[in-house]
Amino acid sequence: DTAVSQTPKYLVTQMGNDKSIKCEQNLGHxxxxxxxxxxxxxxxxxxxxxxxxxxINETVPNRFSPKSPDKxxxxxxxxxxxxxxxxxxxxxxxxxxxxxxxxxxxPGTRLTVT
Amino acid sequence: xKEVEQDPGPLSVPEGAIVSLxxxxxxxxxxxxxxYRQYSRKGPELLMYTYSSGNKExxxxxxxxxxxxKYISLFIRDSQPSDSATYxxxxxxxxxxxxxxxxxxxxxxxxxxxx
Numbered sequence: 001d002t003a004v005s006q007t008p009k010y011l012v013t014q015m016g017n018d019k020s021i022k023c024e025q026n027l028g029h030x031x032x033x034x035x036x037x038x039x040x041x042x043x044x045x046x047x048x049x050x051x052x053x054x055x056i057n058e059t060v061p062n063r064f065s066p067k068s069p070d071k072x073x074x075x076x077x078x079x080x081x082x083x084x085x086x087x088x089x090x091x092x093x094x095x096x097x098x099x100x101x102x103x104x105x106x107p108g109t110r111l112t113v114t
Numbered sequence: 115x116k117e118v119e120q121d122p123g124p125l126s127v128p129e130g131a132i133v134s135l136x137x138x139x140x141x142x143x144x145x146x147x148x149x150y151r152q153y154s155r156k157g158p159e160l161l162m163y164t165y166s167s168g169n170k171e172x173x174x175x176x177x178x179x180x181x182x183x184k185y186i187s188l189f190i191r192d193s194q195p196s197d198s199a200t201y202x203x204x205x206x207x208x209x210x211x212x213x214x215x216x217x218x219x220x221x222x223x224x225x226x227x228x229x
Contacts (some may be wrong), residue, residue: 040221041200041221041222042221043158043217043219045216045217048215048216056215056216058216094143096224099163102160102163103217104147105157105159110155
């Protein structure tokens, strides 16, 4: 069984479009994250949700809006896509109490903006 | 100065060698230290997780943390070609009231184990 899954795996779209990436985890964790890995392979935190509430919001353009319908799902919606948004986006999850720092990552969504 | 520094490599060693991977960091608030392995076009996979200073061993892997020097290491014994991947160090602060802070990653070291 896949622990953290993301859809789609690949996303190619044009500048100005709006797109969404979905994430689901079946680990029973209550905290989920979005990370961005740029072309130089540098991974950086974007957002974190705990029990559907936003707890981390790094300096990210407000064109990016995360939404958590329940603690097993965290989606990322991106408006007015720009060339610089091209990257791999990873979802991760952890447990708030116990080992919140043990984060488990999904396979990534490779976004290409043309 | 970046918060976490990691030599990107590539680091190429023969099969069976002991591999040493390292990171330095500048933020003394970091308390949790992780090592992730990432294969090409895959998500990072958690290998080791250490709190504060000390050593931790898991099979062929040993993680060391020296907070006084702000230096962490990962050792891989009896390296195998299947260990060829990018190894990322990651760190996090203790958050008051518990809870999860985002991880701060190094840029990763590309490791190649030659058969």
